[in-house]
Amino acid sequence: MALASGVRFPARALLRPWSLLRDTTLGRSEPAAGGGGGGDGARLFGSQRVLVEPDAASGVAVMKFRNPPVNSLSLELLTELVISLEKVENDKTFRGVILTSACPRVFSAGLDLTELCGRNPAHYTEYWKAVQELWLRTYLSSLVLVAAINGACPAGGCIIALACDCRVLADNPKYHIGLNETLLGITTPFWLKDTYVNTIGHRASEQALQLGSLFPPSEALQVGLVDQVVPEDQVLSTALSEMARWLAVPDHARQLTKTMMRKATADRLLRQRDADIQNFVSFICRDSIQKSLQVYLEKLRQRKG
């Protein structure tokens, strides 16, 4: 399936893309109708790993990641997120999406490290295409995207939040946010670095990226990585209030302004997408990088208990 941003999707999604989306209304498991879904405002639609709660009256859908235990961005979750976003975008009932987590204490643990270790180049190619696709789809979305960050938000989790228009973080000292790639022995690709710079500025990015800083809420607010820090039970209501503020602006003017602000950054990736994939694949296939990732994953597994 060729998506708006031009990427061909994994074979299993290609065969029956909508088969990834099941109607979850009243627990039924049947193919969702193509196109809309939020008509009556009470209908739920989504997929195994992405729950979508549409509210047609307000034109806002709440999209919840549910890939337990930590919402790591597996190929399946990336694919389902892209398809869910595309589905909401294509339904003109909706003007905004709130992205949040259905897993306790974690927004997203970032890229699924098991997708980056011990696989073959064809897999890494498919996986990185899906990462690029999700970033392009979120970063360039015509909808207002608000991240309601109700848990830890490292690396790829932060990347999703950064692609949103606004970020609300729960005030819990354990809910760190940032790009910690260097601590895993890997480098942040240029387009994600650019997104960081666009959000918190050059010097703060240079420092945070080299150190792999993960910021607790108060520091994240101070550096400008999030727009609001609120008590945990107010994250969603605050995200909805923020959404109302953004939706008070006429869509066409807001969308043109968003494109004006973001196009150059996105174009930089669009111009060299294949080269970026090749770069990633040759980088991730290096023995030294594989060793670093294995060690990191093993440490994560042993940390428990």
Ligand SMILES: CC/C=C\C/C=C\C/C=C\CC/C=C/CC(=O)SCCNC(=O)CCNC(=O)[C@H](O)C(C)(C)COP(=O)(O)OP(=O)(O)OC[C@H]1O[C@@H](n2cnc3c(N)ncnc32)[C@H](O)[C@@H]1OP(=O)(O)O
């Ligand atoms: C020259 C340069 C050229 C080119 C450059 C091109 C490309 C650059 C290359 C690569 C760029 C790639 C970019 C990567 C960005 C990423 O997202 S990498 C992922 C980084 N993520 C993290 O570091 C987070 C790790 N996780 C945590 O810190 C904690 O798990 C978390 C705080 C999220 C939650 O803590 P807690 O609730 O205590 O849960 P546990 O730690 O106990 O974890 C539960 C189980 O989940 C497993 N797990 C955790 N995170 C991941 C993950 N990201 N992927 C896969 N699995 C994960 C963990 O091991 C536990 O599993 P177990 O139950 O033990 O089996």
